[in-house]
Amino acid sequence: SAVISQKPSRDICQRGTSLTIQCQVDSQVTMMFWYRQQPGQSLTLIATANQGSEATYESGFVIDKFPISRPNLTFSTLTVSNMSPEDSSIYLCSTSGRGDNEQFFGPGTRLTVL
Amino acid sequence: QKEVEQDPGPLSVPEGAIVSLNCTYSNSAFQYFMWYRQYSRKGPELLMYTYSSGNKEDGRFTAQVDKSSKYISLFIRDSQPSDSATYLCAMGLTGGGNKLTFGTGTQLKVEL
Numbered sequence: 191s192a193v194i195s196q197k198p199s200r201d202i203c204q205r206g207t208s209l210t211i212q213c214q215v216d217s218q219v220t221m222m223f224w225y226r227q228q229p230g231q232s233l234t235l236i237a238t239a240n241q242g243s244e245a246t247y248e249s250g251f252v253i254d255k256f257p258i259s260r261p262n263l264t265f266s267t268l269t270v271s272n273m274s275p276e277d278s279s280i281y282l283c284s285t286s287g288r289g290d291n292e293q294f295f296g297p298g299t300r301l302t303v304l
Numbered sequence: 305q306k307e308v309e310q311d312p313g314p315l316s317v318p319e320g321a322i323v324s325l326n327c328t329y330s331n332s333a334f335q336y337f338m339w340y341r342q343y344s345r346k347g348p349e350l351l352m353y354t355y356s357s358g359n360k361e362d363g364r365f366t367a368q369v370d371k372s373s374k375y376i377s378l379f380i381r382d383s384q385p386s387d388s389a390t391y392l393c394a395m396g397l398t399g400g401g402n403k404l405t406f407g408t409g410t411q412l413k414v415e416l
Contacts, residue, residue: 191350221402230312232406233348233392246401282347290355291336291396293404295347 192217192285194296202302203273210269211299213283218263221286223293224256228279236281239266273303307331310393310407319416323380327393327407330374334405336396337369339378341389342409348392352378383414 193216203209213222224236237245237258245258259267270277280300284293310327317323325339336355340348352367354360354376360367366379376395380387393407 194347223402230408232306232308232408233394233404235403238401238403286402287350289336289353290398291338291400291402291404292350292353293338293394293402294350295340297347298345300345 191287191294192219194285194294196283196296196299198299200300204304205274207273208269208271210267211281213266213296215264215285219285222266223284224268225282226279227282275303278303305330307405308395308407311410312408314411314413316413316415317383319385319414321383323383323412325378325391325410327376328374329395333397334395335398337376338394339367340392340394342392343389385414385416388413
């Protein structure tokens with residue numbers, strides 16, 4: 191499986207600011223995904239990011255709030271914009287594997303918004 | 305009703321016990337079934353990946369899928385304190401764009 195890293199690993203931010211999270215993979219992958227993990231809740235898919243095309247957002251998530259970049263096959267960023275305390279969560283990126291629906295996850299970014 | 309239901313626990317067992325973790329689902333179109341292990345402050349790690357009904361074994365871990373009952377299980381034999389983690393089930397569709405639907409996770413603690 192690919193080795194996935196995320197930066198930053200954690201951050202504490204003020205309300206109204208934005209944070210960009212980076213996801214780096216050690217090999218080229220077709221699909222990358224961004225998830226949110228809130229306490230006591232399922233991992234929730236925010237969007238799917240394919241290189242060379244606009245990200246596809248899930249219901250309840252919009253590009254203005256969570257802009258995503260995918261400049262190449264090994265890198266993606268997720269920005270959490272105009273943050274509020276409700277955005278406090280763990281944000282995870284994942285990549286597709288060889289098997290259908292197989293995904294591998296990065297270590298996550300723990301975000302706290304004050 | 306959630307598409308995937310998973311008992312959140314916590315589940316506490318003594319070292320050496322057999323652990324059974326379970327998920328039920330409502331969407332009969334799910335074809336791919338996965339179990340992830342997530343240690344505290346880490347990302348989910350893919351543990352088991354299955355496609356068909358039946359059992360799949362990997363070391364101390366056995367994944368079981370019963371599509372007729374819409375029920376999947378993960379068995380851990382000879383549980384160790386290092387197995388203490390949250391276990392997440394996940395499911396996917398054929399032609400679903402690789403999107404996964406996750407359970408909320410079961411927190412397991414294996415005690416000495």
